[in-house]
Amino acid sequence: MNVLLIYFLKVIAIQAILYLIYNLVFHKSGRHAINRFYVILALLISLTIPFVTLPNFQTSETVVENDMAIWDELGDITEYSNTNIELIPIERSNQSDFTMEVIVLGISLISILFLIRLIYSHFQIIKLKKQSEEIIKNGYRIYCGEFESPFSYFNAVFVPNGLFSEPSFDTILQHELVHLRKKHSVDRLLMEVILSIFWFNPLLYLFRNRLIEIHEFQADEEVIALHKNPIAYQEILFQQIKTQKAIASANYFKLNTIKTRIKMMNKNQKLSTWYYLLILPVFALITFSFATKDRDEFIAPLKKDISDVFEYVKMPSDKYTPSIMPVKDSELVRLTSGFGKRIHPILKVERMHEGVDFSIPVGKDVIATANGTIKKVNKSETGFGNYLSIDHNGGHQTFYAQLSEINVKVGQQVKRGEVIALTGNSGSSTGPHLHYEVRDAQNNFLDPLDFINDFDFKKHAGSGNNEKMKLGKSNQKLKVVIDPGHGGKDDGIQSSIFSEKEIALKVAHRLAEKFSNSEEVEIILTRNKDGYITLEDRVNLTENADLFISLHIESHKDVNENMMLAIYNDQNENAEASQYFADLLSSEFYEINQKFKIGYNNGYYVLKNSKSPAILFNMGYISNPESANYLNSEEGIRQITQELTDAIRASK
Template identity: 35%
Template sequence: MTDFILYSIKSGLCLAIFYGFYQLVLVKETHVKRNRFYLLTALVLSFVLPTINFTLDHEQLAKANQFVWEFENSVEDQLQFSEPNIAEGFSFSYRFWICFFYVLGVITILGRFIFNLVSIFKIIRANEIKKEGDLNLIYLEQAHSPYSFFSYVFLNPSILSKTENKQILLHESIHSKQLHSIDLLIIELFKAFFWFNPIIYLFKNALVEVHEYCADQACIVDATNKISYQQCLLKHVESKMNLNLTSAFKSSLTLKRIKMIKKSNTSVWAHLRLILILPVLFVSMLSFNYSEIKSMNKEDKTIPAGRHFMMPIKASADVRMTSPYGERMHPIKKKMLFHKGIDIAAPQGTPIYAIADGQVKQLQMKHVEGKAYGRYIIIQHDGGMASLYSQMSRYNVDLGQKVKKGDVIGYVGQSGISTGPHLHLEVKKNGENVNPADFIDFTSLKRN
């Protein structure tokens, strides 16, 4: 969920940059075919660019920078999922409601999209089709503006003169030949999955405008034709609107179309203005997706020696270390076993902090209360390092979330095998358990 929200923000910013450039630089120019290509390309790039990651100094990933914790088959370590706590796993948190309203929006937009498609095909099947060149003409009795969908043109010939009929058929044939209906289908699908982004609606309006400009431009062959064409536009300005998946001869942008028709052709040198988008696009791509990955192997020197990670729990009178790393007497089994981490006893609900910057790689939701590790988090760090925090009472992060050193990631509890509220912390380097005390200064903690 966190990754999708971050992706949506990035794609939304890309859309805003592309749309802002279009409105500031391109919208008033008569190179309408180029503008159509720009809008379609910008739409696709806005949703592709945030998924691309640009890396520098990428040499070799550690063979064991692996964050699948291999739990031993002991009663203490084995994770058991026989009867998951459904009530707790399916809590109506804010994430649930975000997902619920997002899916509801997708279903609503897709439902309307499918309904409009079905309506168009119903009209096609219910009426006689007359072939004229590459067009399939469907004559309707309703008094509305002519419109087209791929090669199908819907019109009422009784309200059109012979000249108007000719102009309209030419106009709609341009929509058909230039495949404007495909553009509308594509942007409707994007709109269905990103319905919450207001910029995508502006993109659709801009694309519909460009479609009309393209068709108008192809219909005007001389000055006399230009005047009669404008008169035809004005005559049908009060007509009823059509389905939103079709290209209409009339639309609410009639005045803009007339202004565009009257404009002198823009110089071909105006194409060079597209170069202006390149530096803006380059900076956006780097700021969204730049990351640096260096070699991380057994001899990795990116992790400096010494204790540079922070304490997972702030020291206080109520906080103490109850079990160190290494051989110890197991508090429940009453025999010597190797302890792969450290235990820090603290009051229930005490905040737990990320010991270093990293990303949440595992978040255990289906734990069994009182067994194994309980609720636990695994965080991946740089340099082949990873940390595990278990026995939590609740989480404060999401799966995949990036965290900073010192961020609160959860709270102390006793959700697994435990004799009282505590944090069990483990640290791995290159896939091997290491002593957390080699990286964290625990000298401020009281010890049992």
């Protein structure tokens, strides 16, 4: 769902709750000053609470071990959220981006017109001043002219010409002067600005009526307290009942509130101010219910031999931003464990890996990845073993563990590229390696690979054992289930030109054609037309299959994001074979210079329940114009189909 729509729905829900409370409890309380404050506060709170971010209080138990972060200020074990992660931040919507943009543009244009009208009303007041006779009385400016009803606007009072000779003039003037002294026009102007921007929200019109009503209650109360004659004052109100077109943000002596005002004048008992304290827990509950819940989001976790293509970029000008490999002898490095959830190599349980592990021989130079100050040095035979952390000018922190020697001390200043320690195998470790972590200023864990700009992991990926692996049986056809994502009533991601289900089906048909006469590969489609298929039915086809490929397109909040993505489940018996095919697919696209990334996630239904090796293949991002054009082109479909074909043939 669009972020703006969610925001507006939250605002309306909060306003509905607060308005209902005001109507049921405080409307006739007689505490006009407090009610005025309540209405204005309710408006401001409703607009700001959706922007408030609350911390995520859900935590899970952790153990001092190789892949758990313990480099906080006191060296205590840091707790982490144990919820399933999304591989990458995505926004799914069945409505096209173009349509949403048109709607937002239309709303914005109408809001601008309302704001122009509000500005015009101010010039109307200026025009009335010029056309009226100005009188200074008791330091206030009174303008006499051809008005049907008296009203006030900031520091000026406007009265009809004939009213000066009437006995009620002094009483009416005192009423309008209350509006001036209490600066009611400021409230009205704020209300009109909010209403001009959010003109489509019906609750704001109700709030405006209540605010006008409260202003009149306050003025009536002070005038009656001064004259001690409510009956005479009510008669003056009836004398002023006339129809007049109101000017925005002006306070009229009579403005459709006579009946309610007279009832309030005759009300003797006021509600105790202690009742207003009851609103405090309501505000707290609203904040907790409608504020944004902060939660950790992780980029796709990476594993060894992952064929990830990193673009070479210029070194950041900020010398305090981590930006290089943490070891000097990078040619000896092999990425053995990436950032994200994984099965712990020692405990054999799922744990969050809050850094990356690089396999490298003992005794190699470990270097600072940015300028900073040594924050902590610790030597231990358990957990992280010998480790140290560096504070990079308050912006980031880096952490280096499983070291054999440490060459620095706490408080020492270091520069990017300076040797700070030697690699090792200390603590809870299954072999010589360096554990490396990056945190931001708020102590959130970040994927360290996003900060390494001087190393291409594709070129340095180890070959591993996957090259010897083959899918299927040598004397039988390779059965491959191709799953065109979505279908029927489920369009998937949509643009103004095409939908996800259409592109996925095109690629699936092309693949089926490629192998139509093959004696080695049999293609099975979960759907061969635009129909809705349940996830369970899709997975059932993997019972006797050798490979399952689910075709998808995604959208990303960053329109510059443009890559292909293969996801596999690393926590079942087919994990190694699934990774093997993902790696093959990555190699094929890498050969044609397509940016490709591999990640693992155990939260997708089709990956979790597939009976065969399986990947979820994201063919591109519809949110990126270049990627969208590629996906919608004949060349793009042909190229994707060809690389899938080559990868399938290579897996046999």
